[in-house]
Amino acid sequence: MATKRAEILCIGTEILMGDIVNTNAAYIAKELTNLGIAMYHQTVVGDNPKRLKESLELAFSRSDIVITTGGLGPTYDDLSKETIAAYFGRKLLMDEESLQSVIEFHEKLNIPMPENNKKQALMPEGSVIFPNPNGTAPGCAIEHDGKTAIMLPGPPREMAPMFDHYVVPFLLKDSGKVLLSHNLHFYGIGESLLETKLHDLMEKSQNPTVAPYAKTGEVMVRVSAMAKDAAEAEQMMEPIIGEIKETVGEFLYGIDVGDLQTATVRTLKAKGLRAATAESCTGGYVSKRLTEVNGSSSVFECGVCTYSNRMKRQLLGVKEFTLQKFSAVSPETAAEMAAGVRKLSGAHIGVAVTGNAGPEPSEGKPVGLVYIAVDSEWHKDVFEMNINRRDENLREMIRYLASSRAIYMLLKTAEQFQGNSEAVK
Amino acid sequence: MATKRAEILCIGTEILMGDIVNTNAAYIAKELTNLGIAMYHQTVVGDNPKRLKESLELAFSRSDIVITTGGLGPTYDDLSKETIAAYFGRKLLMDEESLQSVIEFHEKLNIPMPENNKKQALMPEGSVIFPNPNGTAPGCAIEHDGKTAIMLPGPPREMAPMFDHYVVPFLLKDSGKVLLSHNLHFYGIGESLLETKLHDLMEKSQNPTVAPYAKTGEVMVRVSAMAKDAAEAEQMMEPIIGEIKETVGEFLYGIDVGDLQTATVRTLKAKGLRAATAESCTGGYVSKRLTEVNGSSSVFECGVCTYSNRMKRQLLGVKEFTLQKFSAVSPETAAEMAAGVRKLSGAHIGVAVTGNAGPEPSEGKPVGLVYIAVDSEWHKDVFEMNINRRDENLREMIRYLASSRAIYMLLKTAEQFQGNSEAVK
Structure with a gap:
């Protein structure tokens, strides 16, 4: 044809x-x-x-x-x-x-x-x-x-x-074929690096096709096969998906999962875990995105947005000493916020964001510096982001990218959990 | 020409x-x-x-x-x-x-x-x-x-x-004219009703022009005048804007203010007031939108997302009796949440949202039923919404519209305040 x-x-x-x-x-x-x-x-x-x-x-x-x-x-x-x-x-x-x-x-x-x-x-x-x-x-x-x-x-x-x-x-209809696709979702790798790594695969792939779709802060790769029936299409896609996993599998967070928050809510549910959020500069963006997902109520315990230091102390138990010595935008504060919201809510995992979303530097911290922490019995971590790109709406960009990282860290923490969720606090 | x-x-x-x-x-x-x-x-x-x-x-x-x-x-x-x-x-x-x-x-x-x-x-x-x-x-x-x-x-x-x-x-340049516009922002009136009310004005207006722009849950009307200079353009727009105010002024929440949250943050700031949010079904959408605005940190005290009844009781002091007798989705619970978050945070105004964003009815409450409450020393109110429209993503629609109403009620409460913000709790 x-x-x-x-x-x-x-x-x-x-x-x-x-x-x-x-x-x-x-x-x-x-x-x-x-x-x-x-x-x-x-x-x-x-x-x-x-x-x-x-x-x-x-x-x-x-x-x-x-x-x-x-x-x-x-x-x-x-x-x-x-x-x-x-x-x-x-x-x-x-x-x-x-x-x-x-x-x-x-x-x-x-x-x-x-x-x-x-x-x-x-x-x-x-x-x-x-x-x-x-x-x-x-x-x-x-x-x-x-x-x-x-x-x-x-x-x-x-x-x-x-x-x-x-x-x-x-x-x-004239070809007698069907078209099937799988969407591979990646986080933590930029579109151009991913394209470079998959370049040969993308070039040589006519059927199945391999095409990247950039979203803010993440990348999706769609693998599509045209075949005489669904079984054949799946069979054709399998080795290609296998090859992609071998090359950039460490950044793959899910296949056909929609988005980060949906993948996270599903994983929390599958593991019987509940999460709680404590947000400063993201002001509720993390909880807003998690609760977008149908059925999130069974895995989301509570969220608090503590803009002021007073509320960080009062609600989350962040120490005055920590705020004074390291400031509100610090790995120490992020970690105490995550631990604090876990304790406050009784959830299995606490995740916290604190940073400066701009427009002005604050307490000597540059715009775009954000700390994200997770806290659980089996895994604790703090991540530093420096979001400094040209964007008309940098504040929104910082808040969005920081909330994505927080959701991703929550997902990874949930994935690591192997035990019985009833037995942990 | x-x-x-x-x-x-x-x-x-x-x-x-x-x-x-x-x-x-x-x-x-x-x-x-x-x-x-x-x-x-x-x-x-x-x-x-x-x-x-x-x-x-x-x-x-x-x-x-x-x-x-x-x-x-x-x-x-x-x-x-x-x-x-x-x-x-x-x-x-x-x-x-x-x-x-x-x-x-x-x-x-x-x-x-x-x-x-x-x-x-x-x-x-x-x-x-x-x-x-x-x-x-x-x-x-x-x-x-x-x-x-x-x-x-x-x-x-x-x-x-x-x-x-x-x-x-x-x-x-060949006309020797300048073009100036003002954006009039409306809340609480649908686009078609607003168009009906402004129909004659829109029909007869060639210069200045009057054109409505629908946004989800609100409407903007742009008045634009072409004139030999800015002063003349302003003079031409003044009577038209006056006429619009006379017709639908009760729904006008601001001129050239950008959006609801920006208008609200500005008003809170001008009045020296601070707000706090308590959210159930919106899961942080209200606080996320308020903190989008540059400088919101000086007017936003804190936000809590209490999905579970336990957190509604523990953090906000909602009474077990209220939850049992009226359920979590009720005007009584909304009012107690608003009062509770005001007390918790020491903010001047508390605003709360509780409802069912779907996809399934819950505790006998239909999808789309939402209660929004504000609480302050000078004004308390509860509003009921029934959001039932055909939409591919009804959950997002309910959450967005409910968050808009919450921000609008916060704005109206702040506007009503006449006193000295230092003197009220």
Whole structure:
């Protein structure tokens, strides 16, 4: 199969006017890259039938597949299906199954269905229909003379699952293949170093593909295989994942775990452990991130944010001597905070952050100096960070990176635990 | 002056491949709307000179002004200036001032300057140069035969300030006008209701313009005036802002204040007050947001996250009776938590959140039921929220909206304070 060429056409005056950031284009572009489909253009046009028609003609003059987002809504200015069906010389017909699901959607939410919502079930004649469990507008595809138009809804939370569940198999249908991925999550190694270490592997990997995705303070590597079935895809990925583990396994904190806090909550739960946090410069960022995770209540005992020295002493039992001699931003204070919150809460692990998030140096400590401590019966540690990078919002960056390190240290401490959690304090 | 038509051409393989979400397009689109410049197309192309040239030709065939982002970097595939200068038949010349600033930029960061960074100071002959204090690549503009090309760097934190400081005046230079804006921040009124109430004002306002911007849980209205100088612009905006205040002033929490937490920290500081937080379902979100603000340490005494009932009793002194009779998710518990954290910390105001952020009902309380309480000598209050909307990430939504309400109640409590903060507990 020759490489197909696709492009993305996002339709919507809200995007054109800048009221909405176009995250759909990035999402679809990534997925197409994964599928090995080439893509050279992305375009945005407003809800204007003339310009939409022109853009469509231009797109099909240079690409085989045009993927549109938006313009499937119930109002008069939602014209994607009308314009694209006309381009292919197709009529719009009422699709009974789609109509039923639009009706059911409103019934489930217990809200009356406006009459014009029926318009959303009008589909181009002979199109492949993609159901939308997260909204009212189904998507669809028209194939004609080697050209394919794929129409998807605008809201990202409707578009993305529809793409994953229906569009990917649709795009792969002629190949008879499935696409499977695993996400490998790394902490403690920068993107460029990781890329250098995995360079040869990434270069030579066509299928499975190996692609890094940088997130602030961590890196994810996605391994994707296209194969005739899931078992074959898994088999193809296994040696590649093995090779990655051999090269940078020490930084791997999980596979398909979502993020640091989810991995940490899962590990705490699996080990029967509870944690508590004491935060100064992060001001609740660590506890906020841990409690984002569903079910965190069973592993998170409590968190305290002690900005003032008085509260560090009063709540956490940090010694006046320590604060005087070493200052609030010191490894000694961090360690006493971690021990203090563990004692206060009765949790198995205490984790503490103290530092200077800026904007000004404080008590002689530079902006970006942060100490993070963990305390448990089986493991104690203090880590020093010096976060000094050019960033418009350095304060947020320092707080975020420090909270990531704290969560990571909590995860590592939980992983080390081997005993019976009922038996330790 | 006839309305000019502009379009945006974003250049970069990272955007095309979906590695970066194109926030620049939305930013520029908003600014152009503010300036009354029409915009009908946005395009993304990769770092490919042939396709860049084609896109440029297409863009100038339908627009007067083409604004590019990206491709100003030091590497061989950064080709925006080369391609656009060639399109206009201009040579690239070394601009000594830009070269000096690239050199100084590296000196300031104390890093050696790679030789190819000099390329960034090569500017099209006869172009207007836009300095870049936040990076190494200056921007520039070429005007020729009624067509204008504006080239801006790709990183948003370099592009956005350059746009505000240099491109806006450049675009206004022929008009001899300046553009000034005020941002009015609202809480407690939905975007659609606010739009309905301000509909006539928004319709009739050409200059100043009145435009709403929705944020999760709040709304901002931007009033912008174009005038011959700042004084005239202010004078034009004054009656409009007055009219808005008359209509929806009860929901206005600040003008040009940034966000809820910044407004709150400023008010606390101005009144000499200190606050403390007690959080259950928000797990530190309130304290995290308050401590985001520079200088919050002087007004934030401490925060506690008491997920477990035991910690609610032990740290905050919530009564066993209250937890048993009314449950942890109740107005009674919220009020005792707020009073408890005020007592614990010695702060002037305590604010507390308790609720069920999901995913499952708990102790018979539905997902999305949250109680928020404030406690001070001069004002006590409890607020009930029922957050039940369709959202992919309802837990995050509940936690965010509840934290906003808590910060808002803290702000309102601080605003009500009239006395001497030294005299109250």
